[in-house]
Amino acid sequence: MAASGVLEDFARHVYSTFKGVINFQLKIPYRRDEIRDGIITLADLVAPKIHVELDKMGYYSITIDAASHGSRHGFFVMASNPAKMKNHIFIDTMIADGWNARDYNNFFECFTFPKDFLSAIVADGCPAQVKGLCHWRRCGALYPGLQTVYIRCVAHLLNLVVKHTADNCAAFAMQINYCKEISKELSKQDTRRALDMRVIHVPDHRWVFFWDLLKWIKEKHPKIYELFNMDDPPESVQILRDMGIDFKDGLPQWLLNFEEILLPIKKLLNYAESDVGCFCYIYPMFQSTIEQLTGIANRPELSSSSKRIADALIANMNEVFDKQGNYALLKFAFGLTPWGRSVIRAELNMHTEYKPDVSLFFQEPIPINAELEIPPRSYTPDHLDE
Numbered sequence: 001m002a003a004s005g006v007l008e009d010f011a012r013h014v015y016s017t018f019k020g021v022i023n024f025q026l027k028i029p030y031r032r033d034e035i036r037d038g039i040i041t042l043a044d045l046v047a048p049k050i051h052v053e054l055d056k057m058g059y060y061s062i063t064i065d066a067a068s069h070g071s072r073h074g075f076f077v078m079a080s081n082p083a084k085m086k087n088h089i090f091i092d093t094m095i096a097d098g099w100n101a102r103d104y105n106n107f108f109e110c111f112t113f114p115k116d117f118l119s120a121i122v123a124d125g126c127p128a129q130v131k132g133l134c135h136w137r138r139c140g141a142l143y144p145g146l147q148t149v150y151i152r153c154v155a156h157l158l159n160l161v162v163k164h165t166a167d168n169c170a171a172f173a174m175q176i177n178y179c180k181e182i183s184k185e186l187s188k189q190d191t192r193r194a195l196d197m198r199v200i201h202v203p204d205h206r207w208v209f210f211w212d213l214l215k216w217i218k219e220k221h222p223k224i225y226e227l228f229n230m231d232d233p234p235e236s237v238q239i240l241r242d243m244g245i246d247f248k249d250g251l252p253q254w255l256l257n258f259e260e261i262l263l264p265i266k267k268l269l270n271y272a273e274s275d276v277g278c279f280c281y282i283y284p285m286f287q288s289t290i291e292q293l294t295g296i297a298n299r300p301e302l303s304s305s306s307k308r309i310a311d312a313l314i315a316n317m318n319e320v321f322d323k324q325g326n327y328a329l330l331k332f333a334f335g336l337t338p339w340g341r342s343v344i345r346a347e348l349n350m351h352t353e354y355k356p357d358v359s360l361f362f363q364e365p366i367p368i369n370a371e372l373e374i375p376p377r378s379y380t381p382d383h384l385d386e
Contacts, residue, residue, distance in 0.1 A: 050089070050090075050091055050113065051112075051113065053079075053085075053089045054079060054089070054113055054114065054117075056084060056085065057079065057080075057081035057084050057085060057089075057117075058081065058084065058117060059081065059117045059118075059119045060079045060080060060081045060117060060118065060119065061079070061080055061081070061118070061119050061120035061121065061122060061151075061279075062077050062078065062079045062080075062091065062118065062120075062121055062122070063077065063078045063079075063080070063088065063121075063122040063123070063153075064076075064077050064104075064107075064121060064122070064123040064126075065077075065123070065124070075094045075095075075096060075103075075104075075107045076090075076094075077090075077091045077107075077111075078090055078091065079091055079113070082278050082279075091111065091113060094106070094107045094110060101126075104126060115137055116137055116139075118137060118148050119148065119149065120148060120149040120150070120151050120279075121148055121149070121150055121151065122151045122152075122153055123150070123151075123152075123153060124152065124153040124156040125152075125156070126150065149329065150326075151279065151326065151329070152324055152325050152326060154268075154269075154272035154282060154325070155208070155269055155272055155273060157320055157321060157324060157325045158208045158265055158268060158269050158272075159205075159206065159207050159208040160320050160324065161208075161265065161313065161316045161317050161320050162207035162208050162210070162262075162265070162313075163205075163207045164316045164319075164320065165309070165312045165313050165316045166207065168312065168316075169308060169309060169312035171305040171306075171308050171309050172308075172309045172312055172313075175254060175258050175309070176207070176210060178243070178245055178254075178255075179202070179210050179213050179214065179258075180202070181239075181240065181243060181245065182213075182217065182240065182245060183199060183200060183201050183202060183213055185236035185237075185239055185240050186199045186224070186236065187199045187201060188234070188235075188236050190234045190235070190236070191227070191234040191236040191237070194227055194230070194233075194234055195220075195223050195224070195227060196223075197220065197223065200212060200213050200216040208265065208266075208269055210262060211259065211262040211263060211265070211266040212266075214255060214258060214259035214262065215259065217251070217255065218251065218255075218256075218259065221247065221250075221251055224247050225247055225248070225250070227247075228246065228247045228248045229248055253303070254303070254305070254306070257302065257303065257306040258306070258309070260296060261293070261296055261306060261309055261310050261313065263292075264288075264289045264292040264293055264296075265289060265293075265313070265317075267289070268285050268286065268288075268289045271285050272285075279330075279333055280333040280334055280336065280337050280340070281334065281337070281339075282330050282333075282334075283330040283331050283333070283334035283340075284334060284339070284340075286317070286321060286330065289317070290314055290317060290318070293310050293313055293314050293317075294310075294314060296310050297310035297311050297314065
């Protein structure tokens with residue numbers, strides 16, 4: 001659902017589509033300033049097969065993402081139908097001068113794919129004029145049920161959750177700042193040379209990836225421990241100690257708690273960006289994330305600051321997904337699945353002969369608030385009447 005997952009899908013699709021058909025040597029770049037040129041180059045190779053692949057899908061959704069390069073903005077779009085095909089297929093790109101509604105609409109109008117079969121658009125922060133989308137399907141303006149649905153990117157929503165928590169929770173902001181300083185100081189040349197390893201850096205405004213930095217610190221702790229116990233450590237070590245960050249006696253407890261608190265959000269992010277991530281199951285995965293954070297917040301041995309962080313994340317997750325994530329649509333999509341219908345029947349105490357085989361989706365049945373799991377995509381809509 002986010003750019004990195006879409007780009008990886010695109011790279012895999014191009015490789016599998018053209019392997020053995022044409023011989024080309026082109027490395028697919030993953031740096032922001034190189035992505036645009038790589039996508040445009042490969043778009044010409046993919047174009048002849050676009051309509052064939054879309055015909056196989058029938059109804060489909062598209063993911064729109066964009067990247068800036070200098071004063072120009074590049075849009076690219078992928079299409080998918082989880083019930084018919086596992087991976088996204090690449091459609092096309094366009095260069096624009098801005099991000100307003102006119103640019104988005106021009107971007108859409110230049111395509112020739114069948115718009116009447118477009119069920120949903122996944123994007124981040126589209127202008128209000130684009131979110132209506134009724135004009136993007138011929139019957140949408142007359143029949144609201146036929147309008148294309150706008151879905152906010154889950155990865156961007158989770159990033160907003162972490163950002164808003166940093167804005168309104170002082171304890172969370174302080175620990176985020178600690179993580180930034182650790183990455184900054186360990187990245188300095190003399191310190192990096194002493195560690196003899198690459199140091200992870202979290203890009204600006206990519207708040208949701210701080211868990212990856214914490215995981216890296218845990219994995220590389222033996223070397224960091226040696227660094228802090230050197231007789232003549234680099235200057236960065238003293239700078240971190242002056243801030244109250246010290247690894248001389250092992251991993252700080254705040255760091256271990258922080259990594260544990262961010263883990264449920266990272267799991268949800270991984271599910272949303274994985275090949276098996278499916279929109280109709282975001283709702284139970286969201287509920288599972290809330291349940292895990294609530295369990296962490298209620299642990300008596302947890303420090304008061306860690307409890308405040310967990311509570312703030314829960315509050316911001318509920319607020320962001322309710323106001324910006326179309327929470328009602330998440331619940332509705334889940335309710336259309338066999339698993340969702342079984343949950344609804346159980347809540348309403350409805351005893352019917354319909355007993356969905358939950359094993360179709362999981363190796364073993366799990367309740368809605370259980371440990372976060374990833375349902376496979378081995379099913380199709382044909383299973384609905386079984």
